[in-house]
Amino acid sequence: MKYSTMLERFLNYVKFETRSDASSLTIPSTMQQKEFLKMLKLELEEIGLSDIVLTKENCFLTATLPANTKKQFDKIGFISHVDTAAFNAIDIKPKVIEKYDGKDIVLNDTDNILMTVENFPNLKNYIGKTLITTDGTTLLGADDKAGIVEIVEAMKYLLEHPEIEHGEIRVAFGPDEEIGRGADNFDAKYFNTDYAYTMDGGVLGELQYESFNAAQITYKIKGVSVHPGTAKDKMKNANTIAVELASLFPKKEVPEHTSGYEGFYLLHDLQARIEEATLTYIIRDFDKKQFLDRKSFCENVAKQINDKYGDVVEYEMFDQYYNMGDIIEKDKRSVDIAELAMKNLDIKPIIIPIRGGTDGSKISYMGIPTPNIFVGGENFHGQYEFSCLEDMKKAADVIVEIAKLAQK
Ligand SMILES: [Zn+2]
Numbered sequence: 104m105k106y107s108t109m110l111e112r113f114l115n116y117v118k119f120e121t122r123s124d125a126s127s128l129t130i131p132s133t134m135q136q137k138e139f140l141k142m143l144k145l146e147l148e149e150i151g152l153s154d155i156v157l158t159k160e161n162c163f164l165t166a167t168l169p170a171n172t173k174k175q176f177d178k179i180g181f182i183s184h185v186d187t188a189a190f191n192a193i194d195i196k197p198k199v200i201e202k203y204d205g206k207d208i209v210l211n212d213t214d215n216i217l218m219t220v221e222n223f224p225n226l227k228n229y230i231g232k233t234l235i236t237t238d239g240t241t242l243l244g245a246d247d248k249a250g251i252v253e254i255v256e257a258m259k260y261l262l263e264h265p266e267i268e269h270g271e272i273r274v275a276f277g278p279d280e281e282i283g284r285g286a287d288n289f290d291a292k293y294f295n296t297d298y299a300y301t302m303d304g305g306v307l308g309e310l311q312y313e314s315f316n317a318a319q320i321t322y323k324i325k326g327v328s329v330h331p332g333t334a335k336d337k338m339k340n341a342n343t344i345a346v347e348l349a350s351l352f353p354k355k356e357v358p359e360h361t362s363g364y365e366g367f368y369l370l371h372d373l374q375a376r377i378e379e380a381t382l383t384y385i386i387r388d389f390d391k392k393q394f395l396d397r398k399s400f401c402e403n404v405a406k407q408i409n410d411k412y413g414d415v416v417e418y419e420m421f422d423q424y425y426n427m428g429d430i431i432e433k434d435k436r437s438v439d440i441a442e443l444a445m446k447n448l449d450i451k452p453i454i455i456p457i458r459g460g461t462d463g464s465k466i467s468y469m470g471i472p473t474p475n476i477f478v479g480g481e482n483f484h485g486q487y488e489f490s491c492l493e494d495m496k497k498a499a500d501v502i503v504e505i506a507k508l509a510q511k
Contacts, residue, residue: 176270
């Protein structure tokens with residue numbers, strides 16, 4: 104049977120606690136990620152990949168499946184991240200539900216935790232299939248261990264089937280995607296492919312090549328605290344100035360009122376006292392010009408407050424990642440091949456923009472166009488996360504099919 108070790112391998116992977124930690128300054132941010140990568144390195148050796156390297160500097164595990172033909176193929180790559188999101192990931196006890204019957208799923212008997220069809224109507228799409236869920240107290244970690252297992256199983260399959268001709272294929276597994284950092288240290292030159300794919304999407308068929316442009320701005324407001332009884336003409340209340348600053352932002356351009364290609368500002372963090380307030384906003388837009396306009400708007404907000412109150416506001420703004428679509432549009436071969444691969448496998452491609460970023464948002468700007476492909480799971484980053492074994496196998500099929508189609 105194809106991918107006969109997929110389930111067992113996946114259940115082993117998710118039991119490793121690999122949560123990343125935004126407050127840590129080390130690479131990787133948590134040592135558990137490195138432990139997992141060391142185990143994964145042994146597995147890559149076992150299946151017979153070449154050039155297996157786990158680097159000290161960026162903690163990326165890379166390997167090569169050498170070409171098995173003289174025919175000319177594009178050099179392609181597949182990438183997944185080993186860390187899990189900021190949610191309880193200790194003592195993950197995955198549950199396997201075979202031939203799912205379409206009814207509410209009892210995740211946890213003791214604590215009476217249910218995943219109901221009413222709350223998660225998509226469950227109806229999985230009737231008759233094999234689901235892997237949590238026990239209701241942790242996340243599952245299918246984001247992105249499903250991606251890892253699919254890449255590993257696809258490479259194993261190609262090694263076991265030398266009759267399938269393919270070019271050189273590179274794989275990479277890295278840390279700290281969930282804290283937006285891992286790909287900063289990705290060595291694209293060393294990886295050296297024509298294009299690549301992150302296996303880090305959700306439901307069957309997802310193919311994504313557009314992401315947000317992203318920046319963050321933090322305003323620091325310096326107030327002047329004076330005894331309220333004698334404060335006339337002296338106090339500058341950072342609390343009320345913060346409220347005024349926030350009121351200058353458009354009310355409708357926020358995550359809860361936007362969708363599709365619409366951008367937004369999100370007040371992500373707010374701390375205020377009379378003497379000092381800080382407000383952190385994230386800025387998101389698909390369109391480069393609108394993104395730049397949004398950044399200017401944010402600078403102008405500070406100017407307006409400073410004009411009114413004297414120089415009370417300072418800000419720091421930095422870019423986080425950019426829309427990989429701007430790079431991939433220039434040469435859409437990576438997307439076209441992935442789309443064709445899905446069609447060949449009777450999978451309906453769902454091509455939608457990601458209202459976020461992936462490792463590919465950064466790696467594309469390092470010169471390797473890197474769209475994102477589904478892993479066959481839903482409800483990531485929480486206790487209702489689940490994956491579907493049949494869809495995971497289809498994701499591995501997509502990898503194998505892309506390998507076949509990448510002939511020049
Ligand atoms: Zn992910």
